[in-house]
Amino acid sequence: MGAPGAGLAIALENLFPPLPSEVILPLAGFTASKGDMTLFEAIFWTTLGSVVGAVALYGVGALLGRARVVAIARRLPLVDVSDIEKTEAWFARHGRRTVFFGRMIPIFRSLISIPAGVERMPVPVFLVLTTLGSLIWNTVFVMAGYLLGENWELVEGYAGILSKAVLGVVALAVVVFVVVRLRRRGRHHAER
Template sequence: MEAMGAPGAGLAIALENLFPPLPSEVILPLAGFTASRGEMELWAALLWTTIGSVVGAMALYWVGALLGRDRLIAIAAKLPLVKISDIEKTEAWFAKHGNKAVFFGRMIPIFRSLISVPAGVERMPQRTFLLLTTLGSAIWNTIFVLAGYHLGENWEEVTDFVSVYSKGVLVLVVLGLIGFLIFRATRPGGGKRRASSGQGSDNG
């Protein structure tokens, strides 16, 4: 933080979007603590970390856009226990709840990165995606940067709290995935995939 300053914190957050193992719950409060020592401006820490969040999210948005619906369906067709109808249901859900998913997803570990991909696949309007991503990221970043700023030398207490939160989200994701696999494997005809007339179309 001292060597690279606020732009370095922004770069670290951008990379955190692309490589989730890099923990934002460490980077953000550490940036706040560094600001509390006068080694960077608080407003700069908030600005650059939010810019980093948006840059990383946009990179994943374009991964989804380049992937496209046709390739996504082709991949799904090769996965065991996955049906084309699963993709169609996900598309329908995202069409209805996509704005809320992008906004609140920026505040949920794991989904912070992943939510950008379906937004790109579905070609959510870029202005909408940028606005929602910026707002959600600014809220998340501000909370943790300010926490580190006010906690000072005790900034690591923030990581303990977020670690519990992150592990809770991960457990829910794993349980949900296991539940889906068990349901699909035990359901009659669970291994069959129905043909989709829309398989050759592209929403993009």
């Protein structure tokens, strides 16, 4: 499918984060280095795919809205409605930066669109920040594949290390969160 196919693959990667953009983007760059598409087409179509996927997830957040997110949070174990309120306040203070920089963090580049939709970040601002962040991320990986040529798969190895480090930090943060929350609930029940 050429360059549009690379864009479609990246749009799907936004919707299903386990699909690795760290493989798709360098492969698009390698394909461009062989002349099957231009470098501009590879970057343009993959960035367009990123934006399309992000807009779909923004729509999910906007469709659910705050009330449904709070209702879902009330049913989830280890989640307090106050967490939602804190997240809203944090996003209100740092929302634009999180959308821009979140495009360059594995897994989060997809998920950051949902709170942006819930908070109804202005669509033009969301589109500009998403496009710029995605353009930087995609250009780096497409160029790496383009410059490495036949050795494009080396990019995945280094990106995989970075992805694992980021995911390790996130996993540790989740464990700490769960332990703190369980202890707090245990104390709360003991006080009753």
